[in-house]
Amino acid sequence: RYVLCEVVSEDPRCRQCIEDRALGLAVRDAIARVHGDYGLARCSISFTVKYLNAYTGTVLLRCRKDSYRLLCSALPFVRYLESRAQRYPCFLNTLHVGGTIRTCQKFLIQYNTTQLLRLLKNCTNEEERQCVQKSLLSCSLTEEQSQSGDEEEEDDGTE
Amino acid sequence: FERRVLRGAAEHHYLRVRLELPDGGARPNAAQFKQLVVTALRELHGEVGAALPVDVLTYEEKTVSAILRVISSGLVKLWSALTLLGFYQNRRCAFRVLQTSPFLLALSGNSRELVL
Numbered sequence: 476r477y478v479l480c481e482v483v484s485e486d487p488r489c490r491q492c493i494e495d496r497a498l499g500l501a502v503r504d505a506i507a508r509v510h511g512d513y514g515l516a517r518c519s520i521s522f523t524v525k526y527l528n529a530y531t532g533t534v535l536l537r538c539r540k541d542s543y544r545l546l547c548s549a550l551p552f553v554r555y556l557e558s559r560a561q562r563y564p565c566f567l568n569t570l571h572v573g574g575t576i577r578t579c580q581k582f583l584i585q586y587n588t589t590q591l592l593r594l595l596k597n598c599t600n601e602e603e604r605q606c607v608q609k610s611l612l613s614c615s616l617t618e619e620q621s622q623s624g625d626e627e628e629e630d631d632g633t634e
Numbered sequence: 635f636e637r638r639v640l641r642g643a644a645e646h647h648y649l650r651v652r653l654e655l656p657d658g659g660a661r662p663n664a665a666q667f668k669q670l671v672v673t674a675l676r677e678l679h680g681e682v683g684a685a686l687p688v689d690v691l692t693y694e695e696k697t698v699s700a701i702l703r704v705i706s707s708g709l710v711k712l713w714s715a716l717t718l719l720g721f722y723q724n725r726r727c728a729f730r731v732l733q734t735s736p737f738l739l740a741l742s743g744n745s746r747e748l749v750l
Contacts, residue, residue: 511680513714548682 476543477525479571479579480550482532495524497558498534505552510545518542518549525576531587534567535579543572637710644736647709648691651716652699654728662722664693667700671712674719679711686711691738699732701741709734 482493503522507515518538526535538546547569555564570586573579591610653670655661662670668690676684686708693700704712716729733741 507680509680509682511676511678511683513678514680514682 476538476540477573477576477579478536478538478543478547478550478569479573479583480534480536481568481570482534482556482565493527493529493532493534493556494558495527497556498527499524501553501556502536502546502550506546506549509549509552514542514545514549518545522546533570533583535576540574547572635710645706646703647706647734647736648738648741649702649704649709649713649731650699650733650741651702652697652730652732653722654730655698655722655725656727657725659725661695661698663695664690667693667698670719670722671702671716674715675712678715678718683711683715688712701738703738706736 482498499522503515503519506518510518520539520542522536522538524534525537526533528534536546550567550569553565553567557563571579571582573582595604595608653662653667668688671688671690672684675686675688679686687705688708689703691701691703702712713731713734716731719729720726732746733744735741
């Protein structure tokens with residue numbers, strides 16, 4: 476099973492320091508605390524961080540079909556990410572659970588377009604509005620263009 | 635292993651256990667015994683296991699044996715946690731499960747100690 480989640484944090488520096496190993500360790504630690512040795516061993520059999528997008532904070536985790544419920548129940552207990560001896564408070568939001576990477580990718584594309592629409596509504600300046608509208612129009616043409624939509628979203632986030 | 639429960643089974647399971655302390659030191663009292671059981675559950679099954687509703691119905695300090703009650707869905711977790719507990723206050727110890735039954739009355743008679 477593939478679990479798609481989003482890392483939400485108030486600290487802006489946290490976004491740049493998200494690494495796959497640090498995130499994997501944080502999730503494993505949370506599983507060990509919540510489900511003990513047995514749960515940790517059962518979930519870690521084939522647990523990996525498949526995809527990580529530091530700009531939007533999107534993470535795709537892979538685990539076994541029999542133990543994905545243990546993993547999902549332990550995700551709310553991830554409270555901080557630790558990397559380079561710095562602790563950043565954050566929490567994980569579960570977006571979608573799918574059986575293949577392709578379904579998660581389809582969901583992520585739809586989710587990103589809805590996020591762009593939401594950003595358009597919350598835009599304050601006119602130039603932000605122009606940027607978002609341009610990326611939205613480019614999204615609807617082909618599927619590969621949505622990658623450029625992700626990078627446009629990062630610019631709006633830092634502005 | 636997997637345990638399949640039939641719909642008609644009772645909701646609680648009762649276990650008669652004895653804690654063996656081979657080096658004969660101070661025996662735990664009732665509160666310490668319960669703390670030991672919860673610690674064993676926490677080590678093996680985490681916070682979810684430690685939150686399992688386990689009750690110590692009776693406790694005898696002389697023989698260090700007790701009757702535990704647990705919700706039927708948690709029997710496997712409790713039994714596996716008791717089996718894998720190795721240390722009590724840095725002393726080696728072992729839990730022996732003498733009897734188990736979904737009915738409390740069945741624990742009063744023990745055919746192993748029957749004298750013919």
